Amino acid sequence: MLKVGLTGGIGAGKSAVARRLARNGAVIIDSDVLAREVVAPGTEGLAEIGTAFGPEVLTAEGELDRPALAARVFGDPEARRTLEKITHPRIRARAAELTAAASPDAIVVNDVPLLVETGIAPSYHLVVVVEADRAARVRRLAETRGMPLEQAESRIAAQADDTVRRRAADVVLRNDGTLDELNEQVDRLFRNRLRPYEENVRLRSSARPDRRLHIADPDPTWPEQAERLIARIRHALPAGHLVSHIGSTAVPGLPAKDIIDLMLAVRTLDEADALADRLAGAGFPRRPGEWIDNARGLPGETWPKRLHGGTDPGRTLNLHVRVTGSPGWRFALLMRDHLRAVPEARDGYAAAKVRWSADHQDRYTYAEAKEPWFDDEARAADDWAERTGWRPDSGETAG
Template sequence: MLKVGLTGGIGAGKSAVAKRLVANGAVLIDSDVLAREVVAAGTPGLAAVVDAFGAGVLTPAGDLDRPALGAKVFGDDEARRKLEQIIHPRVRSRAVELAHAAPPDAILVNDVPLLVETGQAPSYHLVLVVEADHELRLRRLEETRGMTADQAAARIAAQADDQQRRAAADVVLENNGTLDDLHTQVDRLVRDRLRPFEEHVRSGTAARFGPELHIAEPDPTWPAQAARLIARIRHAIGGDLTVAHIGSTAVPGLPAKDIIDLMLAVPTLDEADALADRLGRAGFPQRLGDWADNARGLPGQTWPKRLHGTADPGRPVNLHVRVAGSPGWRFALLMRDHLRAVPAARDEYAAAKAAWATQHADRYAYGEAKEPWFDAEARAADDWAEETGWRPSTS
């Protein structure tokens, strides 16, 4: 089962995306619908709302008077938080029940308007955000919901802004064109990413990426992408284990293969093996074999580890699981910090990458060509560490 979080600002077109996902076979859990169910007449949720806000929020028939309740909470942050504390836990509990009832091969889409505001993003395999231009959203709210311009602007301002939603988004769907344009985006996403992602999660296999080599220009979003993945891993494994962004994509200004390298530090490799199933269910299945269990160390050495990939065909990831304090763990952090701190070393590595890329057409030959550089970098980084008093940091 693939768990997808869907969100977007009011008027952006989230409901249209949800409908198209359902048309493509997804199972939808709509938080707005659940929010109404949990405060329906006769429910404990409605009783809690009445206790908090008074009988004035009821209609003569005993149903929730939504306009009356809205008048009490809109613009009052304390009242809004009180209402959220009543509704949100009940909605989440009901969503869990529905998720358990879904087929094991489902693409399960949770439509959550306040997904970002409530911090739920790490609980999903993938987060989709629907966006539209501010003026277009205002016009839609006026035309389709009968709001005044001031009311529409106030509703938009009360939610997370586009920047906050983008920070949580694995995929952004732009809805500034026609409905057909939006449907084309959704259909392509389901075909090329969501369906294979679900199959990989269910089978516990990593997505395969071709051997073709491409060195990308530095992407300023790499750290934010890594942060989302790290939050997902921490949510999956719990506890206080650290996960760090390592490798070339963790060094600002350094060209790199568009692969996010992460490192999970564990007390022992037995602990790494015990976490393998949880990581797999979260979308990071283990890669097996000698090449995945060991990493090259200094001459004549190997540095044992476990290697996990990603079930997501749209975002290449290597998750290295190493024992905290081991030589491999130390070198990964030291190399990253050395290249961050010494621009000349970073630029020398960038130039070497460009030369290797012209000489080799695939990633594997390129990786072998880098081996002598790593020996030299290990010595230079160790000298720098001694000079500066460097200590490992996972940040």
């Protein structure tokens, strides 16, 4: 089962995307619908709202007077938090029930207006954000909901802005054109990413990178992408595990293969094996047979680890699981921090990548070609660490 979070600012077109996903076969769980269910007449949710806000938020028939309640909470953060404490746990519980009832091969899309604001993005395999120009959103609210322009502007301003939502987004759908154009985007997303993603999650199979080598220009969004993946890993594991962004994509300004490398620190490899099932369920299955850092260490020495991949066909990644304090764990952090701190080393590595990629079109032979450079640079990195007092846990935080 694939769990997708769908969100977007009011008037952006999120409901249109949900309808099209449903046409493609997705199971839609609409948080707005659930929000009405959990405060329907006779529910504990409605009774608690009446106690918290008084009888003036109820109609003569004992139903929730939504305009009256909205007037109480809009612009009053404390009142809004009180309402959210009543409704949000009930909405999440009902959504969990509906998700559990879905088919094992379902693509379950949770339509959540406040997905970013409530901090639940890491609980999904993928987050889709719908965006539209602010002026278009105001116009839609006026035309489709009869909302006065001033009220529409206020409602938009009360939500997270596009910049904040975009940081949580694995996919951004722009809705500045026609409905047909939006539907085409949704159809491509479902066909090319969601459907194979679901199959990979269900079969616990990694989405493998193309064997052909391509070195991409530095992408300033690589760290944001890594943070989203790290948040999912932390959400899936017990608290206290350190997950780091390593490798070339963790070094600003460095060209790299478009593959995010992450590292999970564990106490023992037995612990790594015990966590494998949780990681697979979150979309990070183990890659069988890949157990050691083949080219690192002294002659005849191996550096054991566990290697996991990612099930998302739109984001290739490697998750290295290493024991805290082990040579492989230290080496990964040291090389990253050394390349970040020493521009000459970073630029030398970038130039070497150009040479290697010209001679090797296969990513495996390319990796082998890098080893002599790493042997030399590792000595330089050790010297740098000794001079600066570098420690492998500097700048790292556990979640």
